[in-house]
Amino acid sequence: MLSVSRLSPLPLARSTLDRATERRVNPAWVDARWFDPRCRVLVVMDGKAPVDPSGTALVYTSPSRLGEVGLAEAEHYLLGLDGDGVPYFVVPAGPVPDDQTRGEIDEATVLAAVGADRLVSVRDAGHLLSDRDAGVFVHATALVNWHANHPRCSRCGAATAPSHGGHVRECPECRAQHFPRTDPAIIVLVTDDQDRCLLGRQRSWPAKRFSTLAGFVEPGEPLEHAVAREVREETGIEIVDPVYAGSQPWPFPSSLMLGFFARAVTTQIKVDEEEIAEARWFSRAQLAEAVRTAELLLPGRASIARALIESWYGDELSD
Template sequence: MTRALHDRAAVHRLDEAWLTAAWEAPGSRVLVIEQGKVHWTDESGPALLLVAPADAPDGERYFLGVDADDTAYFAVAAEALPEGVDAQVGHLYTLGSVLGDRDAGLLVHAFGLENWHRTHTFCARCGQPTEPVAAGHVRKCTVCAAEHFPRTDPAVIMLVVDPLDRALLGRQASWPEKRFSTLAGFVEPGESLRQAVVREVAEEVGAQVTGVTYVDSQPWPFPSSLMLGFHATAADDRIDVDGAEIAEARWFSRDELRAAVAAGDVLLPGTISISRHLIELWFGEVIPESNKW
């Protein structure tokens, strides 16, 4: 679910001499990214196309980290992906579930940084242009010197079960028919994670939560969320969907969910997502992939 092998090596982000030497090292590797798109190959399994620094195009440069062999990894945010490359173009949505752990971790890191830099080019304090510093992990105002850091929005995502141990899945109004997933919502200012779970469940489906258990977390850079996963218990099986954000919600026993997925009546979230992880933890095994998002 959350996969990464590279050490972010934050100690080097302010060491310009080290960064320069790492960029010039022939063994260093660069991921070229353009508005979330990257090149990848499938010669011996899906893998990112990483190039030598000398072959990287111009663009903002971000230091991603090093691996166990001290290979340094960078990302370059280019205006366009290089042409004439024997590779395919992919996106985190399509590649996240098929890449190996190293490449998945590098792509999530690079995607989050590139999106943040692209959308935060001006100072929130004085409105003047900002520039990347700290090897791409900070933006600094060119006028008032205010420092701005990558934004991460905490969100709770929860699988709710009733006293009969049936799972509650909902469909957002904007989703196609048959697409169901866990409930989720952003944490509000001054709110604990447990409070957020209780509030979101009550707002979306009218259920009253009596127990909340933390399970796991997942960075979700679409564009900048941190998903905090929970299992929650409802007092009873009464639900009343809000009709705005949630169009419908249903309780499923394990047998009912297995049959609905097999028949194509329910589309579950893809294996890349923490929502799928929460569902399968409750289910007790991997749910066959008859369909996916």
């Protein structure tokens, strides 16, 4: 029997803000939050945001400060309110082709404007942040990516404009409303009868990087079928009993990772060659030794893959 524990808390599945989904439909209410003197703004540039010197806290700024550095006209999207009613917004910065609504500004200017000395990505730093900041950063990254990639109406091609605090884009021509897109992807730790785990290396990854198997869910496909299909396609292994283990957003640009454990009923690996360069079974001792000798590089600490592997291993693995 496969021993399974729910993965909790996952590093990017933490958030504390109230998204105010019912109130943000009112533009006057959103404007009043923007002009609240307590308003905190996260500037996101190329998927990165400013952090303090410790790297454990985001650095926020204010709408008035943004005005001083030429970002007053940039779009802003409401992320939510904290327990004291303090509003949090994200402002996308940086050159965005074909979209003049965003502020064109360089990294040094962003850092000077907010009083920080570096920018980091969710992928690199999400696990180091507080619950509030992790949630803010993930939400902000996903939303900014969606707006940047969807400036036009998918029905008629007209330029769209944000509404609902940035959680809808509306078409002025055909009146269509477009909602932020989230792409479900399964990610699975497969074990065999000897309780070894199956890890693979994608062709596009750096040498020695191994991880759990993953792939997008197709239209009309249940999650359990996606798990079995991806494992079969990538490694030739047949699985049974996929068990849901938890989820976290992976906003690069718009994935929601749905984690599973599954049991293999075959062990003969045959990689698909196109996507996967290599796949191997690891016992706990083999994995620990491969990590210790740097023969194998684990996925990053912010990833659900790392959580799946460490859950199976039974302890943290140091890089």
